[in-house]
Amino acid sequence: MKKTELVFVPAPARGHLLSALEFANQLLSRDNRFSVTILLMKSPFHLSLPLLTSHANNLRYVDVPTPEQLPPPELVSESLEKYISDCIESHKSNVKEIVANLLPKPTLFSGLVVDMFCTAMISVAEELGVPSYVFFTSSAGFLGFILYVGDREGGVFEESDPESDIPSFANPVPTRVLPSFAFNRRGGLASFVDHAREFKKTKGIIVNTVLELESHAVDSFSYRGTPPIYTVGPLLDLSGKHDVRSERSQDDKKIFKWLDRQPPKSVVFLCFGSQGAFDAPQLREIAIGLEQSGQRFLWSVRKTPPQGKIMPEDYQDPGEFLPHGFSERTKEVGLLCGWVPQVEVLAHKAIGGFVSHCGWNSTMESLWFGVPIATWPMYAEQQINAFQMVRDLGLAVELSLDYKNDGGDVVTADQIARAVGCLMDGDGEVRRRVQEMSEKCRRAVVDGGSSFVSFGRLIEDVLANVS
Numbered sequence: 001m002k003k004t005e006l007v008f009v010p011a012p013a014r015g016h017l018l019s020a021l022e023f024a025n026q027l028l029s030r031d032n033r034f035s036v037t038i039l040l041m042k043s044p045f046h047l048s049l050p051l052l053t054s055h056a057n058n059l060r061y062v063d064v065p066t067p068e069q070l071p072p073p074e075l076v077s078e079s080l081e082k083y084i085s086d087c088i089e090s091h092k093s094n095v096k097e098i099v100a101n102l103l104p105k106p107t108l109f110s111g112l113v114v115d116m117f118c119t120a121m122i123s124v125a126e127e128l129g130v131p132s133y134v135f136f137t138s139s140a141g142f143l144g145f146i147l148y149v150g151d152r153e154g155g156v157f158e159e160s161d162p163e164s165d166i167p168s169f170a171n172p173v174p175t176r177v178l179p180s181f182a183f184n185r186r187g188g189l190a191s192f193v194d195h196a197r198e199f200k201k202t203k204g205i206i207v208n209t210v211l212e213l214e215s216h217a218v219d220s221f222s223y224r225g226t227p228p229i230y231t232v233g234p235l236l237d238l239s240g241k242h243d244v245r246s247e248r249s250q251d252d253k254k255i256f257k258w259l260d261r262q263p264p265k266s267v268v269f270l271c272f273g274s275q276g277a278f279d280a281p282q283l284r285e286i287a288i289g290l291e292q293s294g295q296r297f298l299w300s301v302r303k304t305p306p307q308g309k310i311m312p313e314d315y316q317d318p319g320e321f322l323p324h325g326f327s328e329r330t331k332e333v334g335l336l337c338g339w340v341p342q343v344e345v346l347a348h349k350a351i352g353g354f355v356s357h358c359g360w361n362s363t364m365e366s367l368w369f370g371v372p373i374a375t376w377p378m379y380a381e382q383q384i385n386a387f388q389m390v391r392d393l394g395l396a397v398e399l400s401l402d403y404k405n406d407g408g409d410v411v412t413a414d415q416i417a418r419a420v421g422c423l424m425d426g427d428g429e430v431r432r433r434v435q436e437m438s439e440k441c442r443r444a445v446v447d448g449g450s451s452f453v454s455f456g457r458l459i460e461d462v463l464a465n466v467s
Contacts, residue, residue: 003035011115012041022235079188089120108466119198138360140217144168150196167220176402177383208233211450212440230458234364265352271300272357277312280321289416314338353423358385370438378405
C-alpha cells in the first residue's frame with residue numbers, strides 16, 4: 001500500500017519542534033496510511049535542540065542545509081520575531097529543492113505542514129502544486145490576535161492605546177498585555193501581519209489546544225474567512241523522551257527523592273521555561289516571598305545570560321542572591337535546583353501549584369496534570385496567555401499579567417507571597433476549575449472526544465488531497 005506523505009517544516013526552536021514531533025507521532029499511530037518527513041533547520045542562535053527519536057517506522061528527518069547568506073545578527077536587536085522569520089525565509093530555496101526531490105518517490109504526496117513562523121514555505125507548496133496547513137503551537141486566543149492584527153488598519157500599537165476588542169478573547173484586552181512585537185516599529189508587527197495573510201492561503205490551521213478550553217476563541221473564527229480550524233491538543237511529550245539530556249542526572253534523582261518525601265499537593269513549583277531567568281535583585285525578592293508564604297517549594301533557579309549569550313545558566317553559587325540564612329531557615333521545606341524535567345515534576349503527586357511563565361506548552365502541561373498556575377509571563381505571547389488564563393478562563397491566579405523580562409520591573413516579595421498563598425489554597429475556586437479542565441483535556445483525546453474527532457476530520461481532509 002502506498003503511503004500518503006506529509007512534509008513538516010517546524011521552526012528551529014525547542015517548543016515548536018517538540019509539539020510538531022508529538023503531532024507527527026500521533027498522526028502516524030492514528031492512521032498507518034501516512035508517512036512523515038520532518039525538515040530540520042539549525043537554530044540561528046546555535047541553541048541545543050531536543051533529542052529527536054521516534055518509535056514510528058514511517059517518520060524520518062532531513063537536515064536542511066544552512067544558507068550561505070543569513071540575515072545579519074544585529075537585526076535581532078531591532079526585532080527578534082522578524083529576524084527569526086527572515087532566517088526561516090532564507091531557507092526557502094533549499095526546502096523547495098528537498099520537497100521537489102521527494103515528489104517522484106513512490107508515495108502519494110499530500111502537502112506541507114508549516115510552523116506558524118514558517119509561512120514563507122506556503123509559497124513553496126503553491127509552486128509545487130500541493131496544499132499546505134499551518135501548525136500553530138500556541139493558543140487559539142493568540143491565533144485570533146494575529147488574525148486581528150492582519151485585518152487591523154493602522155500601524156503599531158501605542159502604550160497609551162485603549163483596550164482592544166479582539167474577537168478571540170471574551171473580555172477587552174488591555175494594551176499592557178499585548179506582545180512586545182505589537183509595539184515594534186522595526187518590522188516586528190509587520191512580520192506578523194504577513195504571517196496572518198499567509199495563514200489564510202492554507203487549507204487549514206492545526207492548533208495545539210482543546211475545544212472545551214478555548215470554545216470562545218474557536219467560535220470567533222467561523223465568520224472571519226479563516227480556513228478550517230483543527231483543535232488537536234493537548235500535544236504533550238508526557239514520556240520526556242525528547243529531553244535535552246539522554247538520561248536522568250544525579251540532580252534529577254535528588255529532586256524526585258525530595259519530592260517523594262513531601263505530602264500530596266503541598267509543594268509549589270517555580271519554573272520559567274528554557275529562556276526564563278532573573279537577575280540577583282529579583283531572585284532575592286522571590287526567596288523572601290517564598291519564605292513569607294510558608295509554603296513548601298521546588299525552585300528552578302536560572303540566571304540572566306552574560307553579554308553575548310542567549311541561553312540562561314544555572315547558578316553555581318546561590319549565595320550570590322539568597323538572603324542571609326535563607327538556606328538554613330528553609331532547608332526542611334524547600335529545594336533549589338537548576339534545569340528540571342518539567343513534565344515529570346508536574347506529574348508528581350507532591351506538586352500542588354506552579355509559578356509559570358505561561359508559555360503555551362507549559363500551560364497545557366499544567367492543565368493536563370490539574371496543577372493550577374500563578375502567572376509570571378516574561379516574553380513573546382506569554383502576557384496575553386496569562387490574561388486569557390486569569391480573566392477569560394478563571395484557570396490561573398494572577399501574580400503578574402504584564403511583567404516583561406526586558407522591562408526593568410521587579411515583582412515584590414509581598415506580591416509573590418500573596419499569590420503563592422492563594423495558589424496553594426486547597427479549596428480554592430481556581431483549583432476546582434483546573435481539576436475540571438484537566439478531566440476535559442483527558443477526555444478530549446480519547447475516542448469520541450473533541451480533539452480525537454477534530455484529528456479525524458483533518459485526516460480525511462488530507463487524504464482527500466490525493467484521492
